[in-house]
Amino acid sequence: MDISRHKCYVFTKHKDTCSGCGACKQACKFHAISMISDNEGFLFPVLNKDKCIECGTCDKICPCVGNKKENATQEQSCYIATTKRKDYYQESASIGICTMVSKYIISNGGYVFGEHHVKLLVLSLSYVRNMPIFIL
Ligand code: SF4
Ligand code: SF4
Secondary structure, eight states, X not given: OOOTTOOSHHHHOOGGGOOOOOHHHHHOTTOOEEEEEOTTSOEEXXXXXXXXXXXXXHHHHOTTSSOOHHHHXXXXXXXXXXXXXXXXXXXXXXXXXXXXXXXXXXXXXXXXXXXXXXXTTEEEEEEEOSGGGSOO
């Protein structure tokens, strides 16, 4: 397989060019891509070379590859926040901000909802409204 013309993580294995979005897996009609967790729990695509026909669809769909000029030239803005509380950010994939916001909502009488994937296309929702769920 000549992978030199392919640019996405599926072929390059350069983690800085992959957000783990899974678009390549969804786009591959030949089921040649699986999303597998790395040792930190982040999903990355893994190629089954026996199924791949090198059609290049994964490269075309990948948001981290190619000439995405329409995105690159538009000014973007975002908010970034974290917490100084080590016990929050060490236990959190959101570097602590989700715990802080959730705590604030619950302490003001609100509910916090979460979701997890039970299996493919099956989503489970749960909520909390009491403080003891947090490690304070
Ligand atoms: S090149 Fe085509 S067949 Fe191969 S993994 Fe990408 S989308 Fe699937
Ligand atoms: S589409 Fe690109 S960014 Fe998304 S998982 Fe595949 S290789 Fe990574």
